Amino acid sequence: MKRKSFIYQTWWIGLIPLLVGCVFMSVAVVMQLVPMDGVDLNGVYTESTSAIHNFRLIFLAAFGGSGLMTFLIGLCLVAYPKYQKNKNQNLKAQGIKVSAEIIDFQATAINVNNRSLSKLTCTAKINGTDYIFKSQPLGLNPLPFLKNERVDVYYDLGNMKRYFVDIDGSARDVIEL
Template identity: 75%
Template sequence: MKKKSFIYQTWWIGLIPLLIGFIFMVVAVVMQLVPMTGVEINGVYTESVSAVRNFRLIFLAAFGGVGFILLLIGLYLIGYPYYQNNKNQRLIEQGTKITAKFVDFQATALNVNNSRLSRLTCTGKINGVDYIFKSQPLRRNPVPFLRDDLIDVYYDLGNMKRYFVDVDGSVKDVVEL
């Protein structure tokens, strides 16, 4: 069985603008291929080739531009979690590991399915200085499953703002049926 993850995954949200953007782009391209003999501009029908070409370009810019922007938003929403996972994996492989003490588990301002996402806060001492680390948004409360209220934290010694609170690696084996 696959181990259950406590971290909330958000990549799927990007599928909606990606799909809508793709539909807008298809409509914009298909409209460029539809034969037209003339267009109606301000109530006046004209068969001018330049007016038809201008209408097609305006339609392509409007639909294609909106579709392109939605495609970019969708790709960003899908790609950013993968970037975060790769960054976290690099920190696990190359970063410095400390064991931090659990401090708090509190709700965030993020609301999903009428329930608030939450974050786990922990503290660790590095070179005599106490640091506070916050986890990524979590779906469930992992505190009952922690081993002795200790959490693994991986950080970059050159930049202390780059850290990863490994909630999934710090809990006992949890399987959801």
């Protein structure tokens, strides 16, 4: 059985603009391959090759350009969570681990399926300085499942802004049926 993750996954949101962008770019490319002898442009029938060429370029720019932009937005929405996951795994492997005390669990302004996502805020004293760490958006409340009311935080000593609050690793085994 697979362990339940408390972190809300958002990569699937990018699949819709990715698909729409592919459809728009495919229509733009197919339109470039369709043979045209004469074109009815604004009620005027013309057979000049320059008018046909300009029509094809305008259509390619309109459909292909908007399709490309939509595709790139979808690609960013899919790729960014994968990048975050790799960054968190690198911090877990190479970063410094500290046990942080939970100070707050609050809802965010992000709503999914009429439920507000939440974030966990924790604090740890590192080299005599108190640092506050915030988790990624959470789909479930992890507080009942945490060991000793503490979470593990992995951070980069060279850049304290690079950290990862490991809620899944700090919780007991939770399996969703």
